[in-house]
Amino acid sequence: MLLFLSISFLAQSQSRMKISLTDPLPSWNESASKKAIIEFVSKTTKEGSPEFIPVADRIATFDNDGTLWSEQPMYFQLAFAMDQIKAMAPNYPEWKTTQPFKAVLENDVKTLVASGVDGLLEVLAVTHTGMTTEAFEKTVKEWMATATHPVSKKHYNEMIYQPMLELLKFLRDNGYKTFIVSGGGIDFMRPWIEEAYGIPPYQVVGSSGKMKYEVVNGKPVIKKIAELTFNNDDDGKPIGIHQFIGKRPVFAAGNSDGDYQMLEWTTSATGYPRFGMFVHHTDAEREYAYDRTSHIGKLDKGLNDAAKNNWTIVDMKNDWATIYPAGK
């Protein structure tokens, strides 16, 4: 009995020492944002504290594009769609003269964007629907393993943020469940997200389209249909959180006004302490610098209202010692 007690005590002491000696966020510079994060996790996980949150309610939600990985010069899912159009083009000679495909084939992003929502939906319809979920998953995996970013020349899944990986792990190590809540498509994200972030597919909330279940030659398949049924952005984020997660988060991280409502929904709730944060893209040298006037990841209202809502602004340039994982 005494033996077991001593071993148990030893293990506990070691565990305590480990916590105090190891920095859980080594890629974060000592900054107000790092301090705020650590204080939040510390106070909400301390048994007996009035700000303690039971494990079952430790729900943390993260936007993906611009929050967990880069999103410039265009959303990576759009880069995927453009690459698919190019790969399919030999079978569609008419695309050489038909918009928005012509713009894609000529890498003319400006004209593509000018084609508006309808043009983008046309590109998404051709590249994201008409096939089975299995075939689409295979295409995404192949693209992720081979395609590279036009500027960094890295694979896209190497452009994830090391400081955010540490934050995800820090939260999980403290009993938090981490969820993705992204405007990106669920079928585009799930094939690579588990490996990249350690987040299983059933903790990925995203946009999705209509699907059809069919039995073809005795084999059941799910086909992707060209009709967007849920757009998980802006107002859609709290709704997606309600429908998929069913609990109000206590921690939410985003980087753009598309995440405003997610942060609002999270931090206006009562009963527990809540944490809202925006990753502010301020690093033109190591990543990108953009906010109020950007076409992608516009952050304007969020910056205006951060102080009054007590939301933490993470200054990428000053708060992050590294951007991407080492050796990648």
Added chain:
Amino acid sequence: MLLFLSISFLAQSQSRMKISLTDPLPSWNESASKKAIIEFVSKTTKEGSPEFIPVADRIATFDNDGTLWSEQPMYFQLAFAMDQIKAMAPNYPEWKTTQPFKAVLENDVKTLVASGVDGLLEVLAVTHTGMTTEAFEKTVKEWMATATHPVSKKHYNEMIYQPMLELLKFLRDNGYKTFIVSGGGIDFMRPWIEEAYGIPPYQVVGSSGKMKYEVVNGKPVIKKIAELTFNNDDDGKPIGIHQFIGKRPVFAAGNSDGDYQMLEWTTSATGYPRFGMFVHHTDAEREYAYDRTSHIGKLDKGLNDAAKNNWTIVDMKNDWATIYPAGK
């Protein structure tokens, strides 16, 4: 070093003994179905076995109505809706003479059912939409705490199946993640399911309607809108599984033809062993007996095809020693 090894060995031996000495399914009679379940869990969790399934892929899905709790003489969610209509009736005197409300007020289920999908949707619209998700959750909790079943006189959440509670726990104890995949509404299920089954809200897949995010007097709310957007039954179940879970289950349990596609989607997949089962309602004395011709929980095609698909049929009368949790 030797000390730690011995302790570790001792702990392992104890753990092995525990497994061999304790019956994980004490409310199941010794039967072919019990044997099949235990064999499946045993072989899929044995390291080194060719049939081993890694923890990340141990996904088990369960229908709710008729699989985890009773569903006669009508779906309990419909009983909830009827009780709500009765509670609201004083404010709607015209309901006394207007169908389908007249039928509800007169407990005339036959006429109500005869009003068809449109009639039922009208009842659901009035009782399930127009309020905030918060208000609806409160109503469900109050009803669950007070309403009683017309025959058993139990609270509805006491009419859950003890043998299935043991099965859920047995799977979870062996690294399986358990999900509900039900035709019921997510907002009706989530307020009580965590306590009843130990399944958190983000592992509940169900039907849902349109929602609207609004900020009212500075306080954000989500309003439930009268438009069904996802019917998680029949073909909808594999689609719901794909959209919410994102992995193909290895274990699926249902009780009606509405679960046929979920079992088909689960057990036709390759790569791992798969397990499909139907709870067959054969116990007119302790619960209900119904299958091929029932209006609720019809099980016909499933019975026909069970043998060829290697699906296990659980004979409620013969395979279950008890039905409901003791003392309830």
